Each structure stands twice: as structure tokens, then as C-alpha cells.
Amino acid sequence: MRKTTSISCKDCESLDCSILKRCSPEWLEFIDRNKICFYVKKGNNILHEDTPSRGMHFIQNGKVKVFKSGINFKEQIIRLSKSGDLLGHRGWNRSEMPISAIALEDCKICFLHEKDFNKVLRNNNELTYELMLFYSDELYNSEVKARNLAQMNVLELVTDALLYILDVYGENAETGFLNVSLTRQEIADLSGTTKEQVSKYLSELNKDGVIETEKSLIKIKSVGKLKAISQKYIKH
């Protein structure tokens, strides 16, 4: 974690994607004066369950996996995040809500202390309102996810995970490969299964021409077929 010369929030290229675009200019400046920015190298922790942070993190740049640890050192990936996203967006107030986050690639992170973020919220009703809507959307998504984990079989879960990855990070315009490199274990942690099962079903989907795998890169060749497999449910 190395501190970086912070750029101003209003010049941040992630501002458009961020909830902070709802923030008034003068309070954006307040954030500028009080935020702490730092780099995190790929594979390093940004948040750790054992040491909950009292504040709000923003991803200025990079990709992050957010997860909770569980039984037998298994991890459940809660969310994949990218530039403009909030991070550990529940630990900043209230009692402990431990969650972990690891950089999937080199990241630039901004941090605002709990008391400062609270000040911003109290003085930016539009922001508070948007944050409330954001949480309510996330809550709905999480409830759909919970139902899926409870009811889908492994093929459906893996397929669903692939569509989620595509949705979050998209695919490379030239090569068509997903814009992220995740291990089989990480896809398993997202799907609630094991790396062996993921490997088997990816092979099967590859054989069926629905996807194409090259090393740890994955290309989705038919979104329609994937959706047909996973979306026995109306999703939203």
C-alpha cells in the first residue's frame, strides 16, 4: 500500500460511474482535502475481515474481488468490482461488518474516513438518496443470488457466473476474451462449488462450442446459449 499523489475528484475519470457524481462541487472539494489515496498491487489485500475499516473506499482504477471467508478456508465471492465502484460499502458505519477485498489487478484506491463521509452524506441529500437506491438494488441482486445458490445446479451456477463476469468487466473488443483473468478456484468461489467442477463444466461448454478457453482466458461465443442454460428463472 503506497500512497499516491491524489488527483482531484472532479478530474477523476471514474467520477461518471461513481455515486459521487451526485455530490455537490463544494463537497467534492471537501472530499479532495480529506481523502487518502493509495496503490494496491495485484493480489494484495485492500480490506480484510479481521480488521474492518471505518470509512468508505472508492475504486479509482482497477478490478477487485470482494468476498467473505467461510468453512474450511473456502471463500464466497460476494461481488466483482471495478473503477467507480464503492468498496466495503457497509463497513463505514454501524458495528462490524467484516468483508475482505483483494486486487485482481493493480488498483488505485481512495479512502474517506467514516466521520468525513457522514458529513458529506448529511449535506448531500441527493447523494444519500442515490446511495439508498443503490443499496436497495444491491439487496435485490443479493437476494436473487441467494435463491440461485440455493436452487441452481452446478452447471447453471457456473454459467450464471460467466454471464456475471461478462456483465461486470465486459469482453475485449478485439480478441473477444473476457476482460479479466480469474482462476478456476475464483470462478468456483463465485459459483459456490469446487475448482474441479468448474473445470469439468467449462470443458463441457467448450466442447459444445458455447465458450472458448485459452489458458485462463475465456471467450463467450454464445451469450444466448449461456442464458438459455442459466436463466430458467426470470432474473429481475
Added chain:
Amino acid sequence: MRKTTSISCKDCESLDCSILKRCSPEWLEFIDRNKICFYVKKGNNILHEDTPSRGMHFIQNGKVKVFKSGINFKEQIIRLSKSGDLLGHRGWNRSEMPISAIALEDCKICFLHEKDFNKVLRNNNELTYELMLFYSDELYNSEVKARNLAQMNVLELVTDALLYILDVYGENAETGFLNVSLTRQEIADLSGTTKEQVSKYLSELNKDGVIETEKSLIKIKSVGKLKAISQKYIKH
């Protein structure tokens, strides 16, 4: 669904448990003038996924199960709710977020139309702020639930469901039985398993003296033992 003569919000015995206690007196009166109250008989729908409601429901009185339908007519119970709780608390704004709710016993429900609830929020920043915190808590709980559904075995899930029911509805002070009567299927829908599995594990827990079952009533005899079974995880 029969309309009832509405009592004033400020006289509502559920107000203390409700998020609306954050609402200013004059806006509470606004709600009074604009809300619609009605009774729902046990077993009847309050919300249905096929017809999402554009507004916010409040449980004035009664117990409700909130669920999403899934594969093969299975249901996943998302939440058990009681007096003072919000209901379908995400369908009131945004695009469709279909969810179903059924009365577990006779209920009194209050409804505020989307446009009115938005007016209230826009003029009660404290309420908006609290609602935001409420959602963020619920989001965290839902994420823990998702991890549990992905990683726990059936015994742990059933045990966890029992503790959840105890937490929400409590136990009868005299008899010690849980203050709600749920079918085995409903406990299964909460645990993400089948009614037969629930029946088997409840029998086992009964034999081990951890719980006591009498018809559809359940008495938890040792919270400690139940927690020991389910809480291999740090929960919060």
C-alpha cells in the same frame, strides 16, 4: 383484501419498531392522509411477483413471509417479517423488482404510493439516511445468507433457520414454543432444501434433546447447542 378504518400513524403501536419513527410529525400526517390500509387473511397474498407494486408497504400488525419463486415451483423465502417492518421494500421505485409476500397470520397492512413515499423521503433526510443504513444492513445479512446457502450442509442450514425464526418471532413466554407455525415445506424454503430433509433433521435434533416438536410447533431447548451446530462461521 378488505379496507380498514385507518388509525393514525402517530398512534400506531408499530411506530416504535418502524423506520417511520424518523419521520417528522407533519409528514407523518401527510402519510396518514395518503396511505391505504387493508386487512389480509392468513394464507393470502400481499404482494405477488407477477404484479409488482409501485409503492411501499408497512406491516401494521401480523407476520409475513417474503419469497421469490424459483425452479420447479420451489420458493426461496427471503425474509420473515413482523409488525413495524417494511414490505416489498424495493419495489417502490426503480424498475421491476418482483417479490411475493404471503400473510402467515391475519395482517393489517398500510400502503403508501411511490410518488407519496418519494415526497416523504425528499423532505425527511433523517428518514432517507436511516433507510439507507437499513438497506446496507440488510445487504450485509443477505450476503452472509448467500454464503451460508453456498457452503453449509443441510443440518447447518436447518439449524440456522431455526435460530433465525427464534430471532425474528421469539418464543412464547409460557410454553416456550416458537411464536409462529411454519410447515416443514416453509422451513425448507427458508433453508434451501426439501421438506423431507427438514423432517429428518428435526427428528434427529428432537432425539438429541436440542429441540422439541409438537405437531407443527417447535420449542428450542438449547440455543447454545443449535448455535454450536450452525455457527462454524463468525456471523457478523
Added chain:
DNA sequence: CGTGAAGTTGATGCTTCTCAAGCGAAGTGG
């Protein structure tokens, strides 16, 4: 080029689901 990590694949066993039969309580109608 060598070593450790990640991925693949098949065999095996366990957990869970499904199906089926039987029981008892509650409700219905003659």
C-alpha cells in the same frame, strides 16, 4: 530450464434429492 502453481480428468464415496408408503390430525358432508 526447473520448480511450483494452476488446470484437467477419472474413479470413488458421500450427501442430498426424489419417490413412495404409511400415519395421524383436521375438516367435510351425509
Added chain:
DNA sequence: CCACTTCGCTTGAGAAGCATCAACTTCACG
């Protein structure tokens, strides 16, 4: 009041799905 139906619960047996284990291959990185 009693037969009859229905519904929920219980229990066992069999089948299916999944995790685990192990052996092997490939890849990544110094």
C-alpha cells in the same frame, strides 16, 4: 356422529448430483 377426504408429517430405499482424492499435464516465472 361417523365415514371420507385432504393435508402435513415421518421414514426408508434408491438414484442422482456433487465433492473429494489422486494422477497427470500444462503453464508461469524466476
